[in-house]
Amino acid sequence: MSKRFSNLAVPVVSVLLGLIAGAIIMLISGYDPISGYAALWNGAFGDSFYVGETLRQMTPYIFAGLAVAFAFRTGLFNIGVEGQLLVGWLAAVWVGVAFDLPKIIHLPLSLLAAAAAGALWGLIPGILKARLHVHEVIVTIMMNYVALHLTNHLIRNVISDQSDSTEAVKETASLKSSFFESLTDFSSLHNGIYLGLIAAVIMWFMLEKTTLGYELRSVGYSQHASQYAGMNVSRNIVLSMVISGAFAGLGGAMEGLGTFGNAFLHSGFSGVGFDGIAVALLGGNAAIGVVLASLLFGALKVGALNMPIESGVPNELVEIVIALIIFFVASSYMIKWLLSRFKKEEK
Amino acid sequence: MDALTVLSIIISSSLFAAAPLIFTALGGVFSERSGVVNIGLEGLMIIGAFTAIVFNLTFASTFGAATPWVALLAAMAVGGLLSLLHALASITFRADQVVSGVAINFLALGVSLFLVKMLYDKGQTDIIKVNFKKVDIPVLSDIPVIGKLIFSNISYPAIVAIALAFVSWYVLYKTPFGLRLRAVGEHPMAADTMGVNVAKMRYTAVFISGLLGGLGGGVYAQSISLDFSHATITGQGFMALAAMIFGKWHPLGAMGAAIFFGFAQSLSIVGSSIPFLENIPAVYLLVAPYVLTILALAGFIGRADAPKAAGTPYIKGSR
Structure with a gap:
């Protein structure tokens, strides 16, 4: 079987099997699977508002998925996307609230802060992995x-005075888009979707078209072979975790500067980071795959909200x-x- | 407050918080010692907590005071079943064990919340009426000093958990079954050559981890949270995973680490009432278990090495 075929077949078959299993579960529990999935579809693509919501949900998924996928290509499993996303979220909002700057400087600065915070959160497990061979899965969970x-x-204690959330970010740091609001009937879709797509292109270019990307992928295939070829394996591991963390941090900025416009107390995890693992896996750890998979998961998540109603x-x-x-x-x-x-039987 | 009372409060609340962690961490030890990484402990705890609460609410009038214990059996059974899915994926289908564990976590949360909605038509269950309470153990609590420190104001599951840690140590290190289980996790090919059925050993070990993970979740739900919602188990399973690593994949080490984490958790709750701790901001106590685990892994507290074959599926005939 050709590799290209199985690369495409496995995710498609998995999604179909997942949906079929979902239908069976609905049947067993006494619900109507056809009306269930119809409600899901309407809730995701039914009108322009829902399309806007789906694309908005897709935005942080792209970043989270890219973060997981990038590390995966270097042979690292970054379960810490959730944490990197949270620190990126807070950093972006902090800069967004604290400064008064023209938009052309303020917004990029907020995004940069998010990327830097996420990168720092990826740096620690990266260094521990590269220098001390500590397994990155456990460190990133912690x-x-x-x-x-x-x-x-x-x-609670530093940015606000015992309050449950920060102030809203300044207009100059916001990703909100009046164009999208008028286009999608005031959904919360924001300009971050452009950034997500740009990030996907950057990841593709970086991995497939640059020397750095070649080295990172090479380390992912075989650390020893890369070592013999004269590559600095430790440096590449750290770099991969840092870039992965930066993607995740930007994902947090999408939530902080776009969707919510502030940062608030979390009693538990947002779940976006963990869903990013699913996105990356389904997308085959490739940029285009991640974008498609995040569209699917965005639609599933947003459409699901309509299922109990309809x-x-x-x-x-x-x-x-x-x-x-x-x-x-x-x-x-x-x-x-x-x-x-199946192929054999056809012959 | 005299020192003895302070110590008694700390010990009692530490053990209370540690009991679910000990059970689950022991489950992790069994699974990983056999070479199957089990990130799914969190999911196993979730499904255990869910089962215990639903069982408790449904059968409280039938079983009376024994309800929590019977509910634990149900939690173990369902945890065991779910873990077989992890075993199927990671042993038979050679899935990436970490990914399969992540899937287990998603699945447990999805299934249990779905069923809560279906059964009760709301996002969380009612609060159970028959639960595990802190009690004074008869006879033992009358021993001077020790009785007051350890055996009074304690929950029975905590005692069972500590006893089980010693049983696990005996099983893993003093029986042929334990030797085979560890052999399969260190060098499956060698074990296979000696006639040990690698797949069967690993299935058994993962099943045991499911039983214990479900048990841990059941204990947590019936002694600490007392109801079930999406926020009941948030990270307890990962905490148990950390305890297992901190304890260097050893049952008694895992127990010690779990008690330490229980201590850290209880400090962030009772800390404000203890004189010399009241001035430490809560955030330090909250992150302490995680930072300490990272430090432990980095080798500052002695090296911790995973079983050699952990994370790799065994494929007969491959070198």
């Missing part, structure tokens, strides 16, 4: 919790479907095996 508690502490199906069904999709992608060995079985 960093998530440190980020959660630290950002809550800063919001068809009475609890919106948590979508979480189950997403979980099953990840499960099927992870078990790609089984899908490839099944596909090759």
Whole structure:
């Protein structure tokens, strides 16, 4: 079986299997799967408002997905996207609230702060991995919790005076778009979607067209071979985590400067970072795949909110479907095996 | 407050918070010692907590005071079932074990919230009436000093958890079954050559981790949260994972680490009532377990090495 075919077939089959499993679950629990999925579709693409919401939800998913995918290509599993996103969110809002600058400087500065904060949160596990061979999965999980508690502490005690949220960011740092508001019937879609698409192009260019990207991918395939070829493996690992963290931090800026316009206390994780893992996996860790997968997940998440209203199906069904999709992608060995079985029988 | 009372409060609330972590961390030890990384502990705790609460609410009138214990059995059973899915993916289908674990976490949360909506038509369950309380253990609490420090104002699950840690240590290090389980996690090919069924050992180990993860979730739900919602288990499973690593993949180490984390957690709650801790900002106590785990991993508190074959599927015939 050609590699290109299986690269495309595995995600498509996984999504189909996930949706079928979701339909079966709806049937068993006494709901109507057709009206359930119809409600999902209407809630995601039914009119311009819903399309706007779907694209808005897609924006942080692109960044989170790119962050996970970028690290993955260097052979690193960045589970810490959630934490990097939270610190990026806070950093962007902090700069957005604290300064009075013209938009042309203020907005880029806020974004830069988010990227830098995320990068710093990726730097620590990167250095520990490169220098001391500490497994990045555990360190990034721990960093998530440190980020959660630290950002809550800063919001409550440093940026605001015992309040549950910061002030709204200044107009000059906001990503809000009056053009999109008039186009999509006042959905919360903001200019971040452009940045997401640009980021995807940057990631593709960086990985596929530059020496740095070649080295990063090479380290992902084989650390030893890269070492023998004279590449600095440690430096590449740290760099990969830093860039990955910067993507994640920008994802947080999308929420802080665009969707919500402020930062607030989180009792738990936002979930965007963890969904980013699903996005990256489904997208085959490639830039274009991530964009498509984040569109799918954005639509699923936003459309789900319409399911209880129109068809009475609890919106948590979508979480189950997403979980099953990840499960099927992870078990790609089984899908490839099944596909090759079908191919043989055709002959 | 005299020193003894302060110490008694700290010990009692530490053990209370640590009990669910100990169970789950022990589950992690079994799974990872056999070579299967289990990030899904969080999901196993979620499904355990959900099952225990639903069972408790439904059967409280049937079983009376024994309800929490029977509910724990149900939580274990469902946790075990869910873990088999992780085993199927990571052992038979050779999935990336971390990814499969992440899927388990998503799945557990999705399924349990879906069912809560279906069963109760709202986002969270009612609060259970029959729960695990802090009690004075009969006879033992009458021992001078120790009785007051350890055996009074304590929950039974905490005692069971500590006992289970010693049982796990005995099973893993003193029985043929334990030797085989560890062999499969260190060098599956060697174990296979000696006639150990690698897949079967790993399935068993992951199943045990499911039982214990469900148990941990059930204990947490019935002693600490007392109801089930999306926010019931937020990170307890990852905390248990951290305890397992901090404890260097050893049952007694994991227990010690879990008690330490319980201590850190309880400090952030009772700290304000203890004289020399009241001035420390809560955020330091909140992040302490995580920072300490990172430091431990970085080798500042002695090196911690994972079982050699952890994370890699065993494919017969490959070198």
